[in-house]
Amino acid sequence: MNNLFRNVSRISRRDFLRNTGYAGGGLIIAANFAACSSDKALPGGNFAPNVYVNVKENGDVEIVCHRSEMGQGVRTSIMQVIADEMEADWDRVTLLQATGDVKYGDQNTDGSTSIRKHFDMLRNAGAVTRQMLVNAAADAWGVPAAECRGLNHAVHHEASGKSLGYGELAGHAATLRVPEDVVLKSPEDYRYIGKPMDLVDGMAFTVGTAAYGIDTVLPGMLHASIERCPVIGGKLVSVDDSAARAIAGVVDVIQLSDGVLPPVFNPLGGVAVLATNTWAAQRGRAALKIEWDLGANASYDSPAYRKTLEASARAEGSKILARGDLAAAFAGAAKTLDAVYYAPMLSQAPMEPPAATAIINADGSCEVWACTQDPQTAQGVVAGALGIEPAQVTINVTLLGGGFGRKSKPDFVAEAALLAQKSGKPVKVTWTREDDIRHGYFHSESCQYLRGAIDADGNTTAWLQRTAFPSIFATFGPADGPAAMELGLGCVDNPYAIENMQIESCKATAHFRIGWLRSVCNVFHAFAANSFAAELAHLAGRDPKDYLLELIGGDRHVIPADSGGEYDNYGQDIGEHPIDTARLKAVLEKAASMANWGRTLPRGSGLGIAVHRSFLAYVATAAEVSVSDAGALKVEEMWTVIDAGTVVNPDRVTAQMEGAGIFGMSLTLHGEITGTSGAIVQGNFDSYPVVRMNEAPTAIHVHVMPSGARPGGVGEPGVPPVAPAICNAIFAATGKRVRELPLRNVSLA
């Protein structure tokens, strides 16, 4: 890889090693060579060829992370990609976090898009920087740029042995034209991409200096806590705030306008108590006496709604994919099976509840610090709420203490801005855990009706799937059932090679703010498809893993459009990112092999497996469970295999799979949000439990498939296979088929 380095080293090996980053840093190297040459003098100055990179005169490099960090490791990954392509010394790079600004392009950190949609752009940003520094050196030395090479924070000229540090070249590079085309590095030359680099925030995370949305402190700041209507769409009738105002530390009580429907990303309205500290604000809020008009959504009750949803899923819906002759296949079947799968609403419940701090400046502009996944949308929503232009709003993006989709919605950011405007003081809004769980944007409740047919040989000949769930789009406008985009999340993209297949979409009305949660509709679609596949295997008397491989069928690219299915492939080209059954089967077989599939397990123990493609990545999970005679479940161990194509940081991919295993376990075992008279019943981690250390498997084994394919998503695709893998394992252990989540509502005894 590095002949140039060897040649240069031969000239002055000891000096070179002493003076470059290879052996301890410093930029004296440039002086060594420049002093004995007649090269053109270089101007000083910084060099920022694009909005992502700034090479300073002293050689320090700033790289900008324009995506939000919520635990997926994106700050580390983005620095890896840019630093690698520009050949920067890792230790000389400082990472800066971008504010919300269109100049950075797409900053909406959701859909597992940071790498899969930005990898090329980030590489290009680094490569342009490197090429321009090379061009600057070539110009200074009067040699062709093709003879020069950017390597580890310096440009080298092999023939003459000359070398200049990036800092020396910065001022001159800044005067050069930005090239339109640059040559990207070959993967075998990657320095950081594909390597398990340590977290750039590792120190901050362990000493308490990592700054989240909740941690902003401004001089003279007030702390706000907001009482909101328990039912979406309700209105404030009256408020008595006299007791609240009497509490020590309470400074003001401010009414926010009632929320409107559709809710979009707007604040919910309510009554805010502003105080000199958070505790006083919370106490003051508890002392408010409020009367609400709950509105039409107070008609919602979970048990009744579930029946409505199931009736919708059992009735004929609108066809979204169809092939073959379903009626004939069922008529000629040796055996048929039907089943209804149910999964409840969920709350993202990030450990840091929504929190934001805002100040209104003397010129009417607004500056905000917030844990937002989507700073540009936050900018627009804040501007709209305040009645100012987006350009007058600065959104500083803090670290996010978890996001999982909740912090894509900037309603809480606008609350802080509105209260800063109304109070005339800087204001921090901190949601309580109860606020977070009761007033969220919920993962949709779903029912799916499945009907399958097998022939005399046990082959599946027909598959009917009807899916019913209130749509995310109801949050933004009229919507009486699933949208095409949602049906593309693990339903219309069904990979099974079944000759007669029909998928239908069934109506459902939203009574809450519906939002997206890590992997979105893939959660319940993968649960139903992988569970029903195992049910058919059992009906056919076959091994569920072998049967699943057969259902997936031969190596091919699945094209939903061939069966009339509308499918947007996560916004990316299906030619570049096909639904590749070979990759799907490969992760399944690898996970089975890692789990030692087929081994004999003790009584009450079982292995289950599931595989799902989402966000352009393929993930299979095998789970081993034990179920006691009393019905107590323990997930003993999990094996997860991901093929996400090219990966930037395999350790972060592994971490995401480990985390997805736990997140998936939480929704499988415990997660359930319900409503009574339109109000959410759960409120904290006692009524909305999540998996804890004592429930965690002893090990979550992860294998990242080596691949040079285009990068897929990583943050979300680990979640969908977990629930069906566990439920299939329960069936193997007990013979009980679980068709509803969470398991805490199901007796396994």
Added chain:
Amino acid sequence: MAIELTLNGTVQSLEAEPDMPLLWAIRDLAGMTGTKFGCGKALCGACTVHVDGQPVRSCSFPVSAVAGKSVTTIEGISTDGSHPVQVAWRELNVAQCGYCQSGQIMSAVALLEKTPNPADEDIDLAMSGNICRCGTYTRIRAAIHKAAGSAS
């Protein structure tokens, strides 16, 4: 009322309502934000600090109860991140979002002070009060074992 306590080795006097949770006194009055709010009901452990060496959930512990006592937060277990638990956390890249990790580290430090070589059951017992929504439990467990090894 004025409440005098030792916070990370420094004697401080905080002007607070006696029933104010220690968490908010630390964050809003003393201005140290490493200790996190997660639930307000001692359910998640994000707010874990040490009072006279014992781990407590500061969100549900009145500040008046620490009068005359010594409180240690994440900022106080070392001056430079060199505590073996902090080092192990970094070596294994335990954190994902990092938000719960102050509390996790404080619980782990307290565990290791009492039980220098904990078994998995000891870790379950000491750490199950600390929720990590990112799901870093397997690495937390490994980091505790690693820190135990390096300390012994």
